[in-house]
Amino acid sequence: MLICTSLQTPTKQFTPVVDAGMISDQKILLKNKLAIAVPKANTKQITDLAGMAEKGVVLVIGNKDVPFGQYTRDIINKYQNDSHAGYVDAFMANVKSEVDAVDKIKPLLVLDEADASLVYKSDISKSDKDDITLIEIPDQYNVIADYPYGIIDATKNKAAVEAWEAYMTGPAGTALLTDYGFDPVAATA
Amino acid sequence: MSSTDTQKHSVTRIGTMVMTGGLILLFLIFITIPLVSLFTRVSPEDFITALTSPLAMDALWLSAVTATFSTVVVVILGTPLAYVNARFSYRGRNIVDTLTDLPIVLPPTVAGLALLMAFGRNGLLGQYLNIFDIQIAFTTIAVVIAQIFVASPFYIRQARSSFEAVDLNFEAASRTLGATPLQTFFKVTLPLAAGSLLSGIIMTFARALGEFGATLMFAGNFQGKTQTMPLAIYGELQSDMAVSIALAILLVIFSFGIILVVKYIGKRESVYA
Numbered sequence: 001m002l003i004c005t006s007l008q009t010p011t012k013q014f015t016p017v018v019d020a021g022m023i024s025d026q027k028i029l030l031k032n033k034l035a036i037a038v039p040k041a042n043t044k045q046i047t048d049l050a051g052m053a054e055k056g057v058v059l060v061i062g063n064k065d066v067p068f069g070q071y072t073r074d075i076i077n078k079y080q081n082d083s084h085a086g087y088v089d090a091f092m093a094n095v096k097s098e099v100d101a102v103d104k105i106k107p108l109l110v111l112d113e114a115d116a117s118l119v120y121k122s123d124i125s126k127s128d129k130d131d132i133t134l135i136e137i138p139d140q141y142n143v144i145a146d147y148p149y150g151i152i153d154a155t156k157n158k159a160a161v162e163a164w165e166a167y168m169t170g171p172a173g174t175a176l177l178t179d180y181g182f183d184p185v186a187a188t189a
Numbered sequence: 190m191s192s193t194d195t196q197k198h199s200v201t202r203i204g205t206m207v208m209t210g211g212l213i214l215l216f217l218i219f220i221t222i223p224l225v226s227l228f229t230r231v232s233p234e235d236f237i238t239a240l241t242s243p244l245a246m247d248a249l250w251l252s253a254v255t256a257t258f259s260t261v262v263v264v265i266l267g268t269p270l271a272y273v274n275a276r277f278s279y280r281g282r283n284i285v286d287t288l289t290d291l292p293i294v295l296p297p298t299v300a301g302l303a304l305l306m307a308f309g310r311n312g313l314l315g316q317y318l319n320i321f322d323i324q325i326a327f328t329t330i331a332v333v334i335a336q337i338f339v340a341s342p343f344y345i346r347q348a349r350s351s352f353e354a355v356d357l358n359f360e361a362a363s364r365t366l367g368a369t370p371l372q373t374f375f376k377v378t379l380p381l382a383a384g385s386l387l388s389g390i391i392m393t394f395a396r397a398l399g400e401f402g403a404t405l406m407f408a409g410n411f412q413g414k415t416q417t418m419p420l421a422i423y424g425e426l427q428s429d430m431a432v433s434i435a436l437a438i439l440l441v442i443f444s445f446g447i448i449l450v451v452k453y454i455g456k457r458e459s460v461y462a
Binding site for chain 2: 058060063064065066095096097098099100104107108111112113
């Protein structure tokens with residue numbers, strides 16, 4: 001079984017494998033998206049994208065060179081284009097720091113030194129959920145990435161692999177993936 | 190002394206010189222090879238382009254200003270402490286000494302976290318400042334505070350041993366001639382300790398200039414406001430390696446130049462000592 005774990009559209013790493021004829025059946029295992037992360041206290045009472053652009057809100061986001069920073073910018077532009085003029089400027093005026101990885105954002109949220117951020121849903125682990133709350137972003141504004149997978153035709157362990165596939169797409173696997181912040185496709189199928 | 194003894198002494202002398210020279214060369218090569226390899230990775234055109242970019246200009250200016258300011262503050266705050274600790278022994282002096290050394294022991298990111306927990310808007314002290322709408326975290330002031338915190342031990346340690354090395358007889362003589370303690374300090378002690386103090390100042394400046402972890406955590410990373418050279422270099426690693434290396438070279442040249450100039454000025458001043 002080959003699982004593509006990159007957040008690009010299934011082209012970059014996965015398609016070459018399909019093109020080489022090694023995988024004949026390409027399926028989607030799960031989707032990952034971004035969400036608004038706020039401290040548990042949420043003193044600024046942010047409930048949606050609009051709230052992040054309010055005056056006085058302290059935002060810490062990914063910088064423009066890392067994927068989740070680029071997606072952040074995609075999302076706020078999509079939101080502005082949906083008749084929310086001036087949103088991007090108001091949002092960016094609240095940005096106090098641009099970092100390269102979520103591990104620099106989490107301490108700030110936990111200590112309530114920052115009000116909100118846009119991060120991958122899967123970046124907030126179960127133990128983080130005690131201190132950080134995730135707020136969903138409407139799909140129309142969000143950047144959704146598909147994680148494709150496929151069974152390599154030449155596999156010698158077809159039975160074992162198919163058993164694993166059944167597990168991951170079954171109730172146990174779906175619950176596991178949801179637990180870790182992903183959106184399993186099998187759940188909606 | 191027989192001739193064989195003399196020959197043995199010469200051989201030992203030469204052997205010592207060779208070994209010493211060899212060790213020195215080895216160390217110098219070790220230090221310079223990484224620095225030189227930076228220069229081989231970027232073309233002169235790329236270097237100039239990177240140099241004149243707003244990112245580089247902002248970062249260099251911010252680094253220079255904050256590091257200078259931090260060093261000045263450390264000298265002002267640290268000199269009385271170093272002098273008192275050098276001259277007077279009191280109960281708890283060792284504790285005070287250890288306290289001032291503590292920032293060196295803390296990993297910079299932890300130092301940044303601690304500063305955040307003290308001066309952030311929810312911090313021990315910061316929460317009271319927050320009432321008056323004074324925010325310290327994510328500002329240029331925070332950069333200076335972070336630099337002062339991590340770099341102060343270097344000056345204070347050096348200053349204390351500098352003052353301890355000043356002959357008390359000179360100070361006593363100055364007092365008997367009618368000078369006040371303050372006059373004695375500025376006209377006798379300070380000039381005598383100047384050369385040694387200067388090396389402490391240089392180390393503090395260098396440490397402040399290179400500060401990264403605490404700055405990132407407490408002041409954040411924002412071009413023009415808090416993105417110092419080290420932060421800019423780290424940031425560009427992900428997007429444009431050439432710019433990152435160019436900035437690194439710039440930082441090396443800048444630091445090297447500053448330290449050399451300060452040493453030169455120090456040498457000229459110490460004519461009085």
